[in-house]
Amino acid sequence: xxxxxxxxxxxxxxxxxxxxxxxxxxxxxxxxxxxxxxxxxxxxxxxxxxxxxxxxxxxxxxxxxxxxxxxxxxxxxxxxxxxxxxxxxxxxxxxxxxxxxxxxxxxxxxxxxxxxxxxxxxxxxxxxxxxxxxxxxxxxxxxxxxxxxxxxxxxxxxxxxxxxxxxxxxxxxxxxxxxxxxxxxxxxxxxxxxxxxxxxxxxxxxxxxxxxxxxxxxxxxxx
DNA sequence: GCCTTGATGACG
DNA sequence: GTCATCAAGGCA
Numbered sequence: 001x002x003x004x005x006x007x008x009x010x011x012x013x014x015x016x017x018x019x020x021x022x023x024x025x026x027x028x029x030x031x032x033x034x035x036x037x038x039x040x041x042x043x044x045x046x047x048x049x050x051x052x053x054x055x056x057x058x059x060x061x062x063x064x065x066x067x068x069x070x071x072x073x074x075x076x077x078x079x080x081x082x083x084x085x086x087x088x089x090x091x092x093x094x095x096x097x098x099x100x101x102x103x104x105x106x107x108x109x110x111x112x113x114x115x116x117x118x119x120x121x122x123x124x125x126x127x128x129x130x131x132x133x134x135x136x137x138x139x140x141x142x143x144x145x146x147x148x149x150x151x152x153x154x155x156x157x158x159x160x161x162x163x164x165x166x167x168x169x170x171x172x173x174x175x176x177x178x179x180x181x182x183x184x185x186x187x188x189x190x191x192x193x194x195x196x197x198x199x200x201x202x203x204x205x206x207x208x209x210x211x212x213x214x215x216x217x218x219x220x221x222x223x
Numbered sequence: 224g225c226c227t228t229g230a231t232g233a234c235g
Numbered sequence: 236g237t238c239a240t241c242a243a244g245g246c247a
Contacts (some may be wrong), residue, residue, distance in 0.1 A: 065226070074226075085247075103244030104229050120227055154227045199226060 024184030032093035036119035059126025074203035077118030089118035105154030
């Protein structure tokens with residue numbers, strides 16, 4: 001028998017699709033009303049769902065990063081910077097903060113904390129759950145490359161069809177096309193690993209705070 | 224300049 | 236398979 005650990009680390013990592021199981025309940029409105037560093041850990045194992053006319057696609061959140069408001073030099077809201085782009089972070093928790101980066105990709109965040117406390121959690125990777133074919137089409141990938149579907153913030157947005165049009169959506173609202181659900185069947189997170197956040201070299205001493213969290217050993221994590 | 228990605232080429 | 240490098244691309 002071949003070494004499973006090694007197989008699990010390749011691009012041919014298995015994805016468990018659960019198309020026939022009904023979605024779990026949507027998160028409570030108050031679920032995200034906590035500090036970003038705390039929310040980043042609690043979001044691991046939750047199911048991010050996007051429903052469109054093309055169909056439904058979803059994945060289990062397996063990697064996040066916390067951005068802790070005005071004091072955090074790595075955050076867009078550093079120093080209380082309030083612009084059209086960052087505005088949603090100053091509002092109530094549980095809404096989507098989507099921004100464009102490098103001219104061609106989007107990043108999806110969940111607004112955390114209380115109003116006027118501009119904190120958010122970046123979702124960096126998903127384990128694909130529903131709508132694998134749809135995600136393959138959106139990403140232009142053949143079967144067998146599941147790991148490349150959603151192992152990065154830009155990639156997961158492309159796979160789920162998330163764009164700036166989803167800025168501000170209420171992720172706890174069952175009528176919203178973009179939502180956070182409790183996973184069904186349940187997802188066991190197990191051990192959580194943590195380390196410094198990715199690609200914020202400009203953030204000085206904040207560069208090294210261990211606010212990146214991921215499901216230990218999960219093959220869909222971005223690095 | 225940016226909370227990224229895919230292509231390319233070196234190396235095992 | 237890995238790693239390093241680079242440029243694409245649009246908006247603040």
